[in-house]
Amino acid sequence: MxxxxxxxGGGPAGLLLSQLLHKAGVASVVLERRSREYVLSRIRAGVLETGLVNLMHEAGIAERMDREGFIHDGTLIANGNDQFRIDFKELTGSHVMVYGQTEVTRDLYEARDAAGATVMHECSGVKPHDLTTDAPYVTFFHEGAVHRLDCDFIAGCDGFHGPCRQEIPLSVRREFEKVYPFGWLGVLSETPPVDNELIYSNSERGFALCSMRNANLSRYYIQCQLSDTPDDWTDDAFWDELRRRIPEEAADRLVTGPSIEKSIAPLRSFVCEPMQWGRMFLCGDAAHIVPPTGAKGLNTAASDVNYLWRALVAWYKDGERGGIDTYSETALARIWKAERFSWWMTTLLHRLPEQSEFDIRMQDADIAYLQHSTAAQTAMAENYVGLPY
Ligand SMILES: Cc1cc2nc3c(=O)[nH]c(=O)nc-3n(C[C@H](O)[C@H](O)[C@H](O)COP(=O)(O)OP(=O)(O)OC[C@H]3O[C@@H](n4cnc5c(N)ncnc54)[C@H](O)[C@@H]3O)c2cc1C
Structure with missing residues (x-):
């Protein structure tokens, strides 16, 4: 082949890259470890920066998002019962789009199907070879046989646990990591969201986030212990705890119902440098992870795809290799800024096990500064809606 x-990797990074390359007349094959049903059952991100929205348009898959997505011009920040709004539109002229990652992935699959693309599921033992030559290839098992896929370039869009990053020799690879001492317990419920906009809440009992997917599908999170399991939390216990962590007027409006998904995600900041090795390029979670506070996970994957797609098309169409040679440097410059923002929002809004009274006063002062300073709000807003590519 x-x-x-x-x-x-056939997550959002891999599928979006494949679709954008296809639009520019460049062929690709996607090798995915899981089944399509499994990929589509993962409930993850839901806030899209304008950069990703624009890429969806360029990829020709924006029709449903434009129809069903929700534009958010601002967000609410709470500290106990004190609540204020960051007005993205007024501060930056921009906004974010609320549209689930699952829907983005579904739209990408449909577009790839319509184009007759090769997306192979349930591939195992996927291994890239000869990355520092002009003729790299990938071997893998599929439907009981060993296959070899020859190619010009390899895109490692295989997520945090995928094999591609490990192909960068240890003598070259540097990994930077911060693991946070808590997790997020997330609940999806078929109930109307408590507010039209997201509420990020710092309370003395820990962080909470009120988010949504659509007018009758809400996504709520609370900070939890890393040792907790979803079974430790009945729906009632979750709703009670959420109510205690958000401002009273929001708690009074909260509509609860049975959870249709409940999961715990650990929080981590991680960056791998470089993001390329020979003819292999890492994209998305394969190279970096952010804690979900700040909604940057899917969006950073999209910014990598943006740089890589343009670099590959310039190579194929114009014989221009500048973008290929500088991919890692270009992508990392933006990634580190998103890492900083996600780390800052996480530190601002969560309670940490070892936190002293002084640390809590610092958090309160930081939130108060954000509440009363247009400069601080502008800095937050421009990062939240997404720095330019
Ligand atoms: C539980 C959870 C909740 C999250 N919530 C949020 C959120 O609320 N907000 C936010 O912004 N971000 C969130 N994220 C992060 C966001 O979902 C990711 O940043 C995004 O999915 C990155 O896309 P990706 O394509 O790079 O990686 P992935 O979505 O991880 O896709 C990688 C793909 O590679 C495949 N793969 C792995 N190994 C192999 C292999 N050996 N061979 C072939 N294929 C392989 C995987 O099956 C997967 O389909 C969350 C992540 C998780 C795990």
């Missing part, structure tokens, strides 16, 4: 770009 031969293609121009072999894409390992």
């Amino acid at each position: 031969r293609t121009q770009v072999a894409i390992i």
